Amino acid sequence: MRFLFAILICLCACTAKAQDHPNLVLTGKGVQSMQASLGKVPLFDQTLAAVRAQVDAEMASGIAVPVPKDLAGGYTHERHKQNFFMMQKAGVLFQITGEEKYAMYIRDMLLTYSDLYPTLGKHPAERSYARGKMFWQCLNDANWLVYTSQAYDCIYDWLDEKMVKKLNTELFRPYAEYISVENPQFFNRIHNHSTWGNAAVGMIGLVMGDEELVNWALYGLDKQVPGDIVKDNDGGSIQLKGQKEAGFLAQLDHAFSPDGYYTEGPYYQRYAMYPFLIFAQGLANKKPELEILKYRDGLLIKAVDALINQTNAAGEFFPINDAQKGMSLGSRELVNAVSMAYFYGGNDPQLLSIIAGQGRVPLNDSGLAAAKAIAENKAEPYQYKSIELTDGAKGDEGAIGILRSGVLTLMMKYAKHGMGHGHFDRLGFLLYNGADEVIQDYGSARWVNIEHKDGGGYLKENTSWAKQTIAHNTLVIDKDSHFDGKVRDADETSGTPYYFSSGDDMQVVSAKELNAYEGIQMQRTMALLEIEALENPLVLDLFSVQAPEGTRYDLPLYYMGELMSSNQEFQMKNNLSPMGKESGYQHLWLEGESSIQGNAFRMTWFNQKNFYTVTSASREGDQALLTRIGANDPHFNLRRDAGLILRRTDGNTVFASLYEAHGRYSYSDEIPVNSFSSVSEVSIMHESADYVVLSFELKDGSYYLFAMSQNDAREGSRHSLQLASQKLEWTGSVYFSKRTKE
């Protein structure tokens, strides 16, 4: 019924051509306002000048619309991609400057596309579960339409009616149908691919006044996905278990948690934010009655804030799940997103400092407003928060915990798996000192769009190494990855948040993982402890596990930098062999090993300009292994990064470590400062399923106790433990205090 109604509307709308464009991302009123501001708002003017220079240079080199042939990174792929970026920018330039050459450029290019498109079958590359026509996958076809529909909106009223009709019927409607009704396995998912598809079809629908397309976009297709396509190229399921809905609103319902966290992680959230927000902006303009920006308590604006909080001091996203390192708040998607969040989200002056750092603004109402406010010196520093971002549509399927203090940022992950782009990394963590990685997450094994590397797509080492548990800073049991490396099983559960606090002297994140290994319970508690004698907070790490006797534990630590020294003697290998045959071990060389002597393992390394030390409580039989990534890597797809593995065979046990960031050294003054650890002793005073108590002593003689109630996190609960020669009593989940040593 909804369907029929939409078709009727369309029949009317598609024939009329009212003078109401642009009205998708730009509006007539907004354009007037931008024109009136020219020469008065530096950041806006700079962006405009840069965009004009770029488009003029492209226009000078002529129009090229080659027959599609290549994968990502190849000529035809990159050419069509460049074309849609340029058309979108040219459209904006036409509106702001009124110079017709920009409109003519778009028109001529679109006519060329309308000649080519009807001649195309599926793209010749057969790699995708949803092959496109212009590109190797529908996803990129959708990218094209999201940008091109904006260009089309900008020249719609300028074109004559005949040409509009031709483009609508010969190019855009068939294009939209191909990536929707002809490829429901692409369009009807809950996935970033479909977000692009929904936005593309919806946006061109808004431009053409084609309500059928808009309805498909908003509510999904009333159409079954073909039964023979059940997985995408990344191994993700086409249909989520129990999925009943599809379309843009369903994406909003399912893809984000109430905190704005996106289950695939920040790298893909960044990617998906563009279609989410740009379509939302079109809907806000054309269908204000939807109140899309208020949907789910202003979810889209919250999501931008969540993204900003998932970055290091250089604005680079945490590279969890499939993610190329270095992607940052400076990306084109975030340039649009942060200004939108500023404009539609209450003019938060802290966002202005992020926008100023981006160095450019979107050429629309949001960008103008932000640039004006920056010119008026309204920007305030962004206050990064210690924050727990829940995962799952209802916020009850795990989370990530971010602790920040001084220069340190710690992130622990106990979220959902993240579908096809997820990594088997439950209870993994990463640590930054400002912009520098201290403990790294490997990221994905991929060189995005770089044709040299298998066409720029995911490399097979992404599965064989980057997704495996041993590639992460978390516990590997019996040399097998979490969930035995099965995405489907991992997708069914999430980590379990246990405790999160962000006080002044102590910040704590604690979570459990009960499903990754059958019959085994794991809990990790990490804390940033402010200790006056230390220049930076001390990072505490308690990994406790309940498992049968004889379990083999490997706890990797991917430290970044050069090993300075250790308190252990390592037996270095004179021949290197891979450490195993599967689960990622086949990619690790064993460089050296040590049977740990004494009751603590210590290692200091140096990175960029600072020293770092890990000190771990150890017991007889513990081993330390020094590893190097790169075995079984025939095409040099992996970085040769170092790692440390603490290995133990035991039943129930606790791994307890302290990480220090200390001192500095510059290559131009060559004076090392505070290059040694301040921790003289670390020791586990108590361990059981219910409690762990850790003591440590600093070189200045001060002595500290940290205690954790692992099965009762209630604020008012009272705990009491008999230690060797004293009774420890406390209230609430965590106890931490300076003490007199017994």
Add this chain to the structure above:
Amino acid sequence: MRFLFAILICLCACTAKAQDHPNLVLTGKGVQSMQASLGKVPLFDQTLAAVRAQVDAEMASGIAVPVPKDLAGGYTHERHKQNFFMMQKAGVLFQITGEEKYAMYIRDMLLTYSDLYPTLGKHPAERSYARGKMFWQCLNDANWLVYTSQAYDCIYDWLDEKMVKKLNTELFRPYAEYISVENPQFFNRIHNHSTWGNAAVGMIGLVMGDEELVNWALYGLDKQVPGDIVKDNDGGSIQLKGQKEAGFLAQLDHAFSPDGYYTEGPYYQRYAMYPFLIFAQGLANKKPELEILKYRDGLLIKAVDALINQTNAAGEFFPINDAQKGMSLGSRELVNAVSMAYFYGGNDPQLLSIIAGQGRVPLNDSGLAAAKAIAENKAEPYQYKSIELTDGAKGDEGAIGILRSGVLTLMMKYAKHGMGHGHFDRLGFLLYNGADEVIQDYGSARWVNIEHKDGGGYLKENTSWAKQTIAHNTLVIDKDSHFDGKVRDADETSGTPYYFSSGDDMQVVSAKELNAYEGIQMQRTMALLEIEALENPLVLDLFSVQAPEGTRYDLPLYYMGELMSSNQEFQMKNNLSPMGKESGYQHLWLEGESSIQGNAFRMTWFNQKNFYTVTSASREGDQALLTRIGANDPHFNLRRDAGLILRRTDGNTVFASLYEAHGRYSYSDEIPVNSFSSVSEVSIMHESADYVVLSFELKDGSYYLFAMSQNDAREGSRHSLQLASQKLEWTGSVYFSKRTKE
């Protein structure tokens, strides 16, 4: 006679105490001028504020003068080092601000030293050929005196006569004697160690009016070096062959070439520049009749210019010979040197941009003048030159050639060995793209002053790896280093400059090495070629060698970054073994190898943000080896850097390669540009002892010939060669032109 006269002067001078201090680095007039400028010259004021904050903080923590015990990096070493830095700064602060607390701080510290010093024997660490008392080596004792004499000069007139006498007789004169007459093997060399020793003794002599010390400093000791000490800790000879002179003037005569190049290379030149210049400044003030800054045609000022030219775009010195990477124009030594060069060397406005980049100035006349000129906007960009810097006291013992064009900087080394700090790297090269290393020199295996790493001194891998030929981008023959790794033999000869030109379209450096391997002649010609179709100059590399049949050649290339692709299939190793037992091969893992198919080897890599490709002409039997540094490295002293080795067994032969810097990629926009090589073919058209002709073709179809006359570099010589189907005729050493392909 000279000696006796000096003693007589001393007897008079030492008893009187005229009010004529400060007059070493500061002067009364200069101090007045600085005082008058306070608050008016931003860079000077900023430096003063920073120095004051630093000294105030140190003073607040009290005076510590521990009994010497540690090596570099250890507490007592670093404490005494910090003390002399602080005293020197406090002296300047006393003079400029007139605040007596700074004078009292110096006085109290000196009195503590004068109590301690007479009680000391040699430093307990026995590692040095010339053990100090305050530090493990006389070198550091000399450092202390160079700085402390400046502090002493600043408070000399403020102290009462009795105290001056006490310090002169109980501390400074014995101190100066210890590092001179008691350690002639340290003081009487031609070496950076002795430069420090000479300056230290001379400067305290100038302050105390002790002409005997000044004469020792200027002219050396009339004393034999003990016969049982013939080598220093780095394997350098204590006395150079035929060395007759010593002292500061002899250092100036022997250590520098007429171009201001220092035979140990820029890292040590930087280190030696401080005592050279600061003592020279004292001499200019106290003994203007010496005209020390005009000595050898203004050598000391030229040397600063030579140093500036030996840097990448970040101001970091080329890490040739023993050198820690990252040492730069920002170092304390250069902060003093560049301002001095500005002040005493004719107020070159280009130096001001370097000084502005340093962000601080020395607190003296030079620094004030430079800061004032910067405040008056007189700074001009420094024009880095393509330049050949000769080596050897007379400029006839080899050279280094530096070619610059656009973003590229290429340096080829065919200089003297560089004594104990030299590497076996004749005809080696390095290449930068701006500040990024493209082809790296490993530098030294040392973490300077970092105690974790064997006390911060040279590591044994410095000899077993970093100095060896295989660690450099130059030809290794029969797996043996140049000169069989013998410093003494290497020191006897130098490379032979053959041709150097820095035209607009083509810049060329060519040199021969006739001594490194007995009976073998090597010649390398490198060029930067401007080709319109390419975004950066093309780097050409012809390595020709005349040697017996059956010679095994290894030509390493230490590319920086991640391997993207190759036109060859590599057989990757599943077990890694060291590539040899000696000459540095014991530190290389062989990761993969390839028997090169076709007539060209190609490999593309990515670093930071750019792509690079090497294309090498190859012939049947050639091999390409992919290596990784790190074997036989029990303490992780070596970086795990990658390398490529081209291997060939032949007689007379030519290695011909082209290096391209092309394209770009950013992790935040993920759009690769120009990621593939533009070279489609490279081929050797002719090779003989006299000539090499190389042809290459680009993908746009353009075709080029490069020809080199290898035994006649005269400008007017005419050359004629019959190639396959054409006759090539040219005048002068080098021919390069675009041609029609035959």
